[in-house]
Amino acid sequence: MSQPIEDYALIGDTHTAALVGRDGSIDWLCLPRFDSGACFSALLGEPKHGRWLLAPAEGPPRQVRRRYRPETLVLETEFTTPEGVVRVVDCMPPRDRVPDVLRVVEGVKGQVRMRLELVIRFDYGSVVPWVTKADGALHAVAGPDALILHTPVAVHGQGLTTVADFTVSEGQRVPFVLRWHPSNESPPPALDVEAEVADTEAWWREWSSHCAYGAGPWREAVLTSLRVLKALTYAPTGGIVAAATTSLPERLGGVRNWDYRFCWLRDATFTLYALMLSGFQDEAAAWRDWLLRSVAGDPAKLQIMYGVAGERRLTEQPLEWLPGYEHSRPVRTGNAAVHQFQLDVFGELMDALHQARRVGIPTDHRAWKLTRVLMDWLESGWKQPDDGIWEVRGPKQHFTHSKVMAWVAFDRAVRAVEGFGMEGPVERWRKIRDAIHAEVRERAWDSRRGAFTQAYGSSRLDASLLLMPLVGFLPSEDPRMVGTVSAIERELMHGGLVRRYPADEGDGLPRGEGVFLACSFWLADNYVLQGRVDEARALFQRLLGLRNDVGLLSEEYDPDEKRLLGNFPQAFSHMGVINTAFNLTEHLTSPAEHRQSGNGEH
Structure with missing residues (x-):
């Protein structure tokens, strides 16, 4: 079941937007525009209808704190667990050509085991894509839509879901970038996630000024x-x-x-x-x-x-x-x-x-x-x-x-x-x-x-x-x-x-x-x-x-x-x-x- 409406935060790129839950799950995202079919539709159903979870693996955290970085739409979600503290940074860079979702997992204190679950379901949860690996990235394709995931974390398939377990230590930063593109075109190249997050933050601050x-x-x-x-x-x-x-x-x-x-x-x-x-x-x-x-x-x-x-x-x-x-x-x-x-x-x-x-x-x-x-x-x-x-x-x-x-x-x-x-x-x-x-x-x-x-x-x-x-x-x-x-x-x-x-x-x-x-x-x-x-x-x-x-x-x-x-x-x-x-x-x-x-x- 999806979370209370008030548990969601917004990220967007001035073409479309995503909703990120307090539990670290992106439960709603339409690509490439606001009124396109959703690739994550768990908001209106269940995880099987599409979502992207990045959260501590050892059950519900003791505390969750969220904020937007000052005068931006760059979201920080901080999880406190018995093992330590971890922060997930989420944003969507203002659109250049294709939509991107950037996520960075930051180790704040101790060591925290993390869980990734990526359930891609195009057309509002109705279409299961064909998923392959090539050139160090994960590719998901169905009909006109394609998504590519770049991350140093080793991911694998499990029951029509892409999953991964990894540990983040204090001071460590683990990047993830999900990029959409028309399935008939070549996939876009990988991004420098840290630079893109910094540019997104600067863009919003300049606008807010x-x-x-x-x-x-x-x-x-x-x-x-x-x-x-x-x-x-x-x-x-x-x-x-x-x-x-x-x-x-x-x-x-x-x-x-x-x-x-x-x-x-x-x-x-x-x-x-x-x-x-x-x-x-x-x-x-x-x-x-x-x-x-x-x-x-x-x-x-x-x-x-x-x-x-x-x-x-x-x-x-x-x-x-x-x-x-x-x-x-x-x-x-x-x-x-x-x-x-x-x-x-x-x-x-x-x-x-x-x-x-x-x-x-x-x-x-x-x-x-x-x-x-x-x-x-x-x-x-x-x-x-x-x-x-x-x-x-x-x-x-x-x-x-x-x-x-x-x-x-x-x-x-x-x-x-x-x-x-x-x-x-x-x-x-x-x-x-x-x-x-x-x-x-x-x-x-x-x-x-x-x-x-x-x-x-x-x-x-x-x-x-x-x-x-x-x-x-x-x-x-x-x-x-x-x-x-x-x-x-x-x-x-x-x-x-x-x-x-x-x-x-x-x-x-x-x-x-x-x-x-x-x-x-x-x-x-x-x-x-x-x-x-x-x-x-x-x-x-x-x-x-x-x-x-x-x-x-x-x-x-x-x-x-x-x-x-x-x-x-x-x-x-x-x-x-x-x-x-x-x-x-x-x-x-x-x-x-x-x-x-x-x-x-x-």
């Missing part, structure tokens, strides 16, 4: 979250995947297990803020350019997500042979939600492009022509019901958040004309903007409860309503927003954190899922805007306390079982860390105030 957060009180948390975003970036295109994994459950044993190795438009504005305010303009510009390339085409066919290179067909299918994380089935690849109509993504796209203009990312006038086409369609399209932000697979509704984001699209289009000299039917856009605003105030407001509701005619609350002041739809001090925040505090809080929506309704919404971490960050941001800074700081510290020992967060958290849930690490959660830290740091630009500034009064 550009962080604009400075010496603020949450610098470590901000930097860690920024490195997660960078590690989830597909460097050739600038796309950023939502998470490194598929099918980690929103509820243990449940069926809501989705593939998050794609790029969601909804993340666009949050991502741009996190990167731009933190000083990473190049990454922000690359993400903006990815957005424009991906959405080009028929506006009626705008998708909520795309592949890392802008792919549109993300066909969902189950992997029946994998038992799932803690028996949470089915395991899925692809995501059928790609076919949903979610009105809010128009607003996220327009807001992202607007904010990019505000911070000085050069405007591409071809991009404005594209957005004009999108806005032309939205002039009538905003009236349609949609599937909503949470991708619930049920009937379409007039979701409040979706209408608010349609308002954002027209508001940012108006401001592009007024503030940046773009051309467009600004008077018509103003009228539509005002009409949406009036409709939401009338049809989404529940005077009996004194709060906005999830959808027109609904009595249900929804945490996405917390975004209304963050996007400038209403001032945070407006009595309607104060009442909505108060209602969410009363009805959606669980264990001091925020659920997405009520958990006890029977119309297709899942029961028993964890709290959605991004929603709690939004509540903290609302507290800041309402002047409730002490409450915001306390909630933020509570959220930071949910990170694992190396600072990573998943999508959700179960306050009862005190466990992370959902795909991991989750970009949306780490965006929340960055943006809320900026909101709470007085001398820095506040993304919440920046995003809503300049909007008209309503």
Whole structure:
């Protein structure tokens, strides 16, 4: 059985990523890209589905300590055993041509017997490769994939597993490098592992040195979250995947297990803020350019997500042979939600492009022509019901958040004309903007409860309503927003954190899922805007306390079982860390105030 989600750490090369467990086992790795088939899939099954273990041979160690080397994504896992102390260093060098996983076993104290178990299973654990030895290396080949292992340790086969037992003494360093290559090409040469680890460490430190957060009180948390975003970036295109994994459950044993190795438009504005305010303009510009390339085409066919290179067909299918994380089935690849109509993504796209203009990312006038086409369609399209932000697979509704984001699209289009000299039917856009605003105030407001509701005619609350002041739809001090925040505090809080929506309704919404971490960050941001800074700081510290020992967060958290849930690490959660830290740091630009500034009064 795989380990608790919080027991994993991330390493990556800005093309793909691996998860390394506290036990020294790499249980998840897709090659050569995030959305490729996994060669290690034990995360979603058993060791027989693929993993790479490097750990003390004499049973569980007395103590395990982990850390990333300062300002890097080079992982150190230190095992203390009765015989001594040993450290395993793991990293993936930022990609040159082929992906590499580097591991170095360091003797720290005494002598420790070590065990290597390498189980290579291509295509998510379903394909056993043909394994041979040649030129002092181990070669594994099946179909289009090939892996080559270089190490001075003598390895041998045992029950379709490559194994080795070796001893590491104090001061000794034993290197391992696993390199992927297309099976029709010659294998890449061996690497100088020590030099590659040093170069990887230097690369991450140089990148981290550009962080604009400075010496603020949450610098470590901000930097860690920024490195997660960078590690989830597909460097050739600038796309950023939502998470490194598929099918980690929103509820243990449940069926809501989705593939998050794609790029969601909804993340666009949050991502741009996190990167731009933190000083990473190049990454922000690359993400903006990815957005424009991906959405080009028929506006009626705008998708909520795309592949890392802008792919549109993300066909969902189950992997029946994998038992799932803690028996949470089915395991899925692809995501059928790609076919949903979610009105809010128009607003996220327009807001992202607007904010990019505000911070000085050069405007591409071809991009404005594209957005004009999108806005032309939205002039009538905003009236349609949609599937909503949470991708619930049920009937379409007039979701409040979706209408608010349609308002954002027209508001940012108006401001592009007024503030940046773009051309467009600004008077018509103003009228539509005002009409949406009036409709939401009338049809989404529940005077009996004194709060906005999830959808027109609904009595249900929804945490996405917390975004209304963050996007400038209403001032945070407006009595309607104060009442909505108060209602969410009363009805959606669980264990001091925020659920997405009520958990006890029977119309297709899942029961028993964890709290959605991004929603709690939004509540903290609302507290800041309402002047409730002490409450915001306390909630933020509570959220930071949910990170694992190396600072990573998943999508959700179960306050009862005190466990992370959902795909991991989750970009949306780490965006929340960055943006809320900026909101709470007085001398820095506040993304919440920046995003809503300049909007008209309503």
